[in-house]
Amino acid sequence: MSESTIESILHENRLFQPSAEFSQQAAVKSLTEYEQIYGQAKADPEKFWADLATTELHWFQTWDAVLNWQPPNVQWFVNGKINISYNCLDRHLTTARRNKAALIWEGEPGDSRTLTYAQLHREVCQFANALKQLGVKKGDIVGIYMPMIPEAAIAMLACARIGAPHTVVFGGFSAEALRDRLVDGNAKLVITADGGWRKDAIVPLKEQVDKALANGQVPSVENVLVVRRTAQAMTLTEGRDHWWHDLQKTVSAHCPAEPLDSEDMLFILYTSGSTGKPKGVVHTTGGYNLYTHVTTKWIFDLRETDVYWCTADVGWITGHSYIVYGPLSNGATTVMYEGAPRASNLGCFWDVIEKHGVNVFYTAPTAIRAFIKMGEEIPNARDLSSLRLLGTVGEPINPEAWMWYNRVIGGDRCPIVDTWWQTETGGIMITPLPGAIATKPGSATRPFPGIFAEVVDLNGNSVPANEGGYLAITHPWPGMMRTVYGDPDRFRRTYWEHIPPRDGNYLYFAGDGARQDEDGYFWVMGRVDDVISVSGHRLGTMEIESALVSHPAVAEAAVVGKPDELKGEEVVAFVTLEGTYSGSDALIKDLKSHVVKEIGALARPGEIRFSDALPKTDRGKLCVGCCDR
Numbered sequence: 102m103s104e105s106t107i108e109s110i111l112h113e114n115r116l117f118q119p120s121a122e123f124s125q126q127a128a129v130k131s132l133t134e135y136e137q138i139y140g141q142a143k144a145d146p147e148k149f150w151a152d153l154a155t156t157e158l159h160w161f162q163t164w165d166a167v168l169n170w171q172p173p174n175v176q177w178f179v180n181g182k183i184n185i186s187y188n189c190l191d192r193h194l195t196t197a198r199r200n201k202a203a204l205i206w207e208g209e210p211g212d213s214r215t216l217t218y219a220q221l222h223r224e225v226c227q228f229a230n231a232l233k234q235l236g237v238k239k240g241d242i243v244g245i246y247m248p249m250i251p252e253a254a255i256a257m258l259a260c261a262r263i264g265a266p267h268t269v270v271f272g273g274f275s276a277e278a279l280r281d282r283l284v285d286g287n288a289k290l291v292i293t294a295d296g297g298w299r300k301d302a303i304v305p306l307k308e309q310v311d312k313a314l315a316n317g318q319v320p321s322v323e324n325v326l327v328v329r330r331t332a333q334a335m336t337l338t339e340g341r342d343h344w345w346h347d348l349q350k351t352v353s354a355h356c357p358a359e360p361l362d363s364e365d366m367l368f369i370l371y372t373s374g375s376t377g378k379p380k381g382v383v384h385t386t387g388g389y390n391l392y393t394h395v396t397t398k399w400i401f402d403l404r405e406t407d408v409y410w411c412t413a414d415v416g417w418i419t420g421h422s423y424i425v426y427g428p429l430s431n432g433a434t435t436v437m438y439e440g441a442p443r444a445s446n447l448g449c450f451w452d453v454i455e456k457h458g459v460n461v462f463y464t465a466p467t468a469i470r471a472f473i474k475m476g477e478e479i480p481n482a483r484d485l486s487s488l489r490l491l492g493t494v495g496e497p498i499n500p501e502a503w504m505w506y507n508r509v510i511g512g513d514r515c516p517i518v519d520t521w522w523q524t525e526t527g528g529i530m531i532t533p534l535p536g537a538i539a540t541k542p543g544s545a546t547r548p549f550p551g552i553f554a555e556v557v558d559l560n561g562n563s564v565p566a567n568e569g570g571y572l573a574i575t576h577p578w579p580g581m582m583r584t585v586y587g588d589p590d591r592f593r594r595t596y597w598e599h600i601p602p603r604d605g606n607y608l609y610f611a612g613d614g615a616r617q618d619e620d621g622y623f624w625v626m627g628r629v630d631d632v633i634s635v636s637g638h639r640l641g642t643m644e645i646e647s648a649l650v651s652h653p654a655v656a657e658a659a660v661v662g663k664p665d666e667l668k669g670e671e672v673v674a675f676v677t678l679e680g681t682y683s684g685s686d687a688l689i690k691d692l693k694s695h696v697v698k699e700i701g702a703l704a705r706p707g708e709i710r711f712s713d714a715l716p717k718t719d720r721g722k723l724c725v726g727c728c729d730r
């Protein structure tokens with residue numbers, strides 16, 4: 102964040118009340134009602150979540166205990182049997198939602214598709230049967246490396262249906278990054294597409310999968326299931342690779358959802374931390390289903406006829422929780438868009454809103470900043486009157502961007518939910534409930550009912566209002582991550598040991614700096630560890646440093662985030678060179694491409710500076726970070 106942004110956040114005190122009209126129709130209608138619900142949750146959190154689990158979800162078998170909390174290990178709805186694919190699909194089929202649009206998809210070149218709940222259910226069942234036919238069984242991990250096409254959601258739901266945890270790898274990651282994630286997850290099968298569209302170009306996804314799997318680099322992968330999207334040339338490896346459209350012809354559309362244990366793993370999603378290797382964040386079934394369901398319902402305030410659009414990619418947690426699982430569990434109509442604003446189509450987001458009459462729109466501050474730069478005449482030329490509610494996620498929103506979003510996109514009538522959360526939290530944690538909580542530009546406002554958040558010092562003591570500290574969550578919640586895949590020790594170290602337990606009570610360390618103002622509103626200031634956020638994408642500085650030192654010219658590298666007006670932060674790398682190399686523009690170019698090859702375009706350094714030496718601590722560590730996560 103720039104100093105001017107920090108300055109404006111510190112002095113921001115404008116208050117925006119939801120309109121009476123909005124509040125009257127909202128799921129939670131007033132501050133009093135929010136406080137009442139929050140109070141109930143506080144008085145008896147287990148009863149609060151158990152009541153919601155009973156009324157909001159289908160269970161094949163109820164649980165023996167709501168919570169088993171043995172810090173840092175947690176279980177929710179112990180011995181309960183549930184299937185999130187059933188909750189997202191089957192249970193809607195016996196209602197009026199059967200023929201309602203579940204998924205509206207817009208392809209980048211202008212093609213589109215709508216799947217009703219009945220149609221989506223059918224495709225998911227077929228896909229699940231195809232997975233079974235390829236030998237995937239309950240507990241087998243399936244890699245998904247897909248463009249933003251309906252089959253990405255179908256594949257996730259198919260895995261969930263048969264109890265095969267998925268690990269979705271963002272399609273912008275390189276073959277190397279994909280390989281590392283597949284190896285760590287011991288994936289048995291990979292689902293991909295021949296290619297995907299990204300900013301008017303085709304990304305050759307299948308080719309990347311081939312590179313990742315070449316020379317037996319991922320021995321666990323037995324099969325690759327390929328969806329046809331772009332129809333460009335590629336090769337299928339006999340015996341390993343299969344077209345989805347071929348298998349689809351041979352499989353039945355009957356596939357009952359497997360009753361799974363509430364704590365069966367639903368997915369692994371890799372995210373960056375302070376150390377080199379990304380962490381496999383593990384989420385399980387029952388708690389995640391409940392948490393994403395309830396947060397979607399109350400925060401996005403969904404009505405039966407709403408069209409809801411979250412612009413994230415399914416490769417990130419936002420796509421998992423708020424394109425696929427949360428909205429579908431609620432029986433909502435969720436929009437999925439393959440494209441992104443690009444030179445040839447700057448207004449494409451607003452076209453999608455106009456075309457489908459989107460009512461609820463959820464995007465990232467980095468996108469909003471880019472729209473401001475493009476000029477308001479672009480959205481002004483479209484009819485955005487269907488919008489009722491706006492949301493943001495992923496990084497702090499600067500008040501100027503908030504005000505623009507409110508005026509130009511929201512027409513001064515749509516509440517804005519600035520939602521703070523993380524891959525690890527599974528769902529939104531701090532946010533306005535739009536009919537109940539007045540907003541302040543730049544603040545995520547107050548915790549969701551059932552979430553107990555505090556700003557503390559490193560001894561676990563609450564800091565006074567308006568003083569900075571560390572954001573911590575003091576009680577377990579159903580959507581929380583269960584562990585780091587294959588590394589429970591890292592889980593404990595990263596999240597549970599920075600702050601000592603308070604009266605025996607463990608505090609979750611979020612890794613963000615924050616303050617609470619005199620009204621109890623939270624202001625999240627950004628990461629306190631070696632994680633930077635480039636266009637809302639979370640990157641570990643050490644991950645980029647490791648990529649740089651794997652280049653033969655580089656002896657040492659230190660990476661920092663530099664404030665950037667558009668992207669939030671930009672990657673700046675300082676490198677020292679091996680003896681025979683000398684710095685040049687050509688080498689800078691080469692090093693940037695090397696990082697793209699090792700991680701993906703999202704990690705491309707904006708700047709690379711050559712240096713004779715890098716600062717070190719007296720113990721010889723490069724001195725650019727503050728903690729050992």
Ligand code: PRX
Pocket residue numbers: 372418419493494495496497498519520521522523524525545611612613625626627628634637638639
């Ligand atoms: O630093 C916080 C920032 O994004 C981090 C989580 O990143 P990730 O796991 O990739 O998940 C992003 C989508 C949920 C947080 O630790 N962050 C997320 N939302 C906000 C935010 N910072 C400020 N305000 C937010 N609304």
